[in-house]
Amino acid sequence: MCGAPEQTAEVPAGVDLTKESVLVGKVTNGGSPVGGAYVRLLDGTGEFTAEVVSSATGDYRFFAAPGSWTVRALSRSGNGQADVAVQGPGLYTTEVPVG
């Protein structure tokens, strides 16, 4: 639970986690955060949905409907991906290792 306050801080004011599902997490390389990575949200069929650039602390954030998602990161130090299953509203935290 030690990560909880930080995750809360990543969700902007006005976002109601009882209504919206929010995907957050860090892009990492060997455990260190990777900033400036291109983080792509792909749907259950692998189709592109959205893209953000990870923050200096490696963080990304997406709003998504329930379903199966893949978070894929492209960076200068390599690419990587992780799957997330969104069942309903709430915060989903997933680390995406690259290398």
Add this chain to the structure above:
Amino acid sequence: MSRQDALVTADWAEENLDAPGVVFVEVDEDTSAYDGGHIPGAVKIDWKTELQDQVRRDFVDKAGFEKLLSAKGISNDDTVVLYGGNNNWFAAYAYWYFKLYGHTAVKLLDGGRKKWELDGRKLDSAVPERPQTSYTAQEQDLSIRAFRDEVVDAIGTKNLVDVRSPDEFSGKLLAPAHLPQEQAQRGGHIPSALNVPWSKAANEDGTFRSDDELRKLYETEGLDSSRSTIAYCRIGERSSHTWFALHELLGESDVKNYDGSWTEYGSLVGVPVETGDGKS
């Protein structure tokens, strides 16, 4: 128009950073991206504060565009090379906007900021000083801009291409998945619209797919090439990307961008709206 006229590669850009008469312009959704580092010598245009009228919901007028480009040090004769983040969404939007006001030589950097960064090419935080010019714009070329009445009339008669993600098209989401959900009053799409997400026109690194791949894509998705086409998204930036693919790369003749897009259409009273995937 063809790929050669409309797109430049990152290699070409790197070789022409100091070429006389070539101006690099960054236009980003994240308007602070430029400040942290940009292609050396590039100037910045803020799509929110500089391309939009700050009172009316419309673009800056002809005089406003002339004033803006003059202040940026861009001449009528300059070749403007646009690039940006987010797979060139807003750079494509600016490209369309420059065409709207009749700029002759405008090009898009293939892959935009993403490819440039992933390639590890040089970024610079110095802001160039360009001497003021006296820029003259043309009247808006409305053959590439669609307004709401025309869009309503196009239902079932023209190709309407909704380039948003499937969840926005179906009405599950009101905005792309990386943005807070806001804007239009209703979710869904314009009846008879095809859903061909803009991303299908791009590779993972942000470059455009080949002409053959693009042609095949729109054919497979059911675009009738004998009909005129109107592309839309949420606020007209992603649809500029598709407008660019259809009009500038594939050379389709009558393609318009509906910049009012879903933010306007999904808030109109009395117009038909469809939800679901549009395939039933």
